[in-house]
Amino acid sequence: MHSWVDGQPADAVPLKDRGLAYGDGLFETIAVKAGQPVLLDRHLQRLEVGCRRLAIVADHVLIRSELLTFAAALGDGVLKLILTRGDSLRGYGISAGAPARRILQGSAPATYPHAHGSSGIRLFPCATRLSEQPLLAGLKHLNRLEQVIARAEWQDADHAEGLMLDISGRVIEGVFSNLFLVDNDRLLTPDLSRCGVAGVMRAELLARAEALGIATSVIDISVEQLQQADEVFVCNSVYGIWPVLGCGAMSWSAGPLTRKLQGIVRALLDI
Amino acid sequence: MHSWVDGQPADAVPLKDRGLAYGDGLFETIAVKAGQPVLLDRHLQRLEVGCRRLAIVADHVLIRSELLTFAAALGDGVLKLILTRGDSLRGYGISAGAPARRILQGSAPATYPHAHGSSGIRLFPCATRLSEQPLLAGLKHLNRLEQVIARAEWQDADHAEGLMLDISGRVIEGVFSNLFLVDNDRLLTPDLSRCGVAGVMRAELLARAEALGIATSVIDISVEQLQQADEVFVCNSVYGIWPVLGCGAMSWSAGPLTRKLQGIVRALLDI
Numbered sequence: 001m002h003s004w005v006d007g008q009p010a011d012a013v014p015l016k017d018r019g020l021a022y023g024d025g026l027f028e029t030i031a032v033k034a035g036q037p038v039l040l041d042r043h044l045q046r047l048e049v050g051c052r053r054l055a056i057v058a059d060h061v062l063i064r065s066e067l068l069t070f071a072a073a074l075g076d077g078v079l080k081l082i083l084t085r086g087d088s089l090r091g092y093g094i095s096a097g098a099p100a101r102r103i104l105q106g107s108a109p110a111t112y113p114h115a116h117g118s119s120g121i122r123l124f125p126c127a128t129r130l131s132e133q134p135l136l137a138g139l140k141h142l143n144r145l146e147q148v149i150a151r152a153e154w155q156d157a158d159h160a161e162g163l164m165l166d167i168s169g170r171v172i173e174g175v176f177s178n179l180f181l182v183d184n185d186r187l188l189t190p191d192l193s194r195c196g197v198a199g200v201m202r203a204e205l206l207a208r209a210e211a212l213g214i215a216t217s218v219i220d221i222s223v224e225q226l227q228q229a230d231e232v233f234v235c236n237s238v239y240g241i242w243p244v245l246g247c248g249a250m251s252w253s254a255g256p257l258t259r260k261l262q263g264i265v266r267a268l269l270d271i
Numbered sequence: 272m273h274s275w276v277d278g279q280p281a282d283a284v285p286l287k288d289r290g291l292a293y294g295d296g297l298f299e300t301i302a303v304k305a306g307q308p309v310l311l312d313r314h315l316q317r318l319e320v321g322c323r324r325l326a327i328v329a330d331h332v333l334i335r336s337e338l339l340t341f342a343a344a345l346g347d348g349v350l351k352l353i354l355t356r357g358d359s360l361r362g363y364g365i366s367a368g369a370p371a372r373r374i375l376q377g378s379a380p381a382t383y384p385h386a387h388g389s390s391g392i393r394l395f396p397c398a399t400r401l402s403e404q405p406l407l408a409g410l411k412h413l414n415r416l417e418q419v420i421a422r423a424e425w426q427d428a429d430h431a432e433g434l435m436l437d438i439s440g441r442v443i444e445g446v447f448s449n450l451f452l453v454d455n456d457r458l459l460t461p462d463l464s465r466c467g468v469a470g471v472m473r474a475e476l477l478a479r480a481e482a483l484g485i486a487t488s489v490i491d492i493s494v495e496q497l498q499q500a501d502e503v504f505v506c507n508s509v510y511g512i513w514p515v516l517g518c519g520a521m522s523w524s525a526g527p528l529t530r531k532l533q534g535i536v537r538a539l540l541d542i
Contacts, residue, residue, distance in 0.1 A: 015282055022419055023293070024415070024416060024419050054420065082291065082292070085419075090349075091422070092415065093422050110361075132403070135417075136420075142291070144293035146406075147293070148295050148325075149407075151365070152364075167403055
């Protein structure tokens with residue numbers, strides 16, 4: 001699969017890149033269907049929020065146009081954009097106005113088992129907790145060691161995803177997914193103002209649910225609330241929605257609201 | 272200045288490198304004097320601790336030998352080693368036994384003003400707090416966005432370093448330094464079991480102080496304790512020790528224990 005750096009075919013970045021040195025940058029993983037990046041506006045919106053919060057200067061019109069050109073050539077697959085703060089001087093200091101580096105990588109469509117969506121999955125209860133950092137919470141930044149060590153906690157194929165709590169024990173998200181609960185016909189998802197990645201599919205589902213007149217709530221969620229939920233599912237912008245059947249000793253069944261939202265996502269992702 | 276990747280001259284890494292994708296790796300910044308890496312054993316010891324904690328598989332005998340060869344060619348300067356988990360498959364998952372990537376970069380000696388050591392410095396009181404993550408605390412890993420945003424809080428030359436507290440308000444470290452207090456002839460430095468980087472110079476100073484019969488203590492330190500300290504200094508393995516004269520409304524003067532330890536460090540770093 002091909003890749004670009006700053007609009008040119010390339011497969012490497014300079015050693016001085018701040019993404020490598022400090023994880024100083026952001027990324028987006030975008031599903032591409034028939035040459036079109038799915039939920040592009042939401043991806044770009046989150047990227048812009050990240051750039052503002054981290055004071056990364058980027059040409060967002062150019063990024064959009066490159067993503068569209070790259071996706072058209074990719075056809076069907078997954079497009080990963082990494083935006084770093086460019087090259088480093090010595091140390092953590094930022095040189096004002098240094099241009100961001102745009103890295104695009106294409107890959108084949110995701111190959112998750114179809115049964116994950118149709119039958120549902122089990123979550124591994126990760127011991128790795130998410131630290132609380134309001135200044136970075138919600139962003140899809142390049143500091144992802146917590147996800148790496150959490151994902152290494154299980155190897156068996158019985159668990160398709162892991163459940164992550166924060167340091168204080170709140171339910172937050174999956175390792176590479178956001179989490180939703182259905183509780184008395186209300187759609188709940190954890191507040192991500194202290195930690196977690198505010199996923200593009202999460203935002204889309206919240207908007208779609210509201211448009212359908214479904215009550216939604218973004219709140220702190222305890223393990224007890226999770227346990228008592230009527231339905232639980234995880235989502236991301238590549239695989240869509242997977243109903244969650246269990247996590248450790250907890251169990252749920254795939255319910256009507258999960259199935260309804262899956263129908264919407266299926267149309268979006270063409271899966 | 273030259274650079275190596277896996278023992279060969281190179282100035283770029285593949286886009287698939289996990290250091291770039293997730294900050295999935297470790298680094299060491301090593302002073303080199305007359306072709307010798309200073310405090311090499313301590314740097315390698317910390318690197319090995321990091322590899323064990325993150326399950327990064329590396330050939331530490333080879334790393335030592337490459338560092339020695341590279342340093343001999345560098346002469347005087349700063350050697351940066353980045354060790355990443357190598358190339359990524361899709362997602363956070365680790366392929367067992369994948370070889371780490373060794374990146375060496377040489378640069379000229381640090382050019383901090385001499386007065387930082389002789390007269391002392393002021394610390395900028397950073398608003399950015401360190402999040403608490405015991406699984407990563409102490410390691411010099413590549414997830415350094417907190418340091419990047421903290422360092423961006425001040426631009427003026429009146430502050431040579433910044434003071435960072437953790438989310439709970441404990442005094443932890445500088446942005447690129449460790450912090451010591453002298454309190455009634457005891458040498459105190461913050462406990463780094465929740466956050467912070469366990470610096471090589473910090474470890475050396477603790478060992479040297481103990482050898483000199485100076486009482487040392489690694490403990491939680493409050494802002495009040497910092498304020499009441501007799502002496503305060505920051506240190507790292509490149510610049511040595513800088514006495515701290517002030518931080519916000521707090522002030523101290525460079526005292527005898529700071530000066531004594533500076534003498535030891537000066538001999539080490541030849542500054």
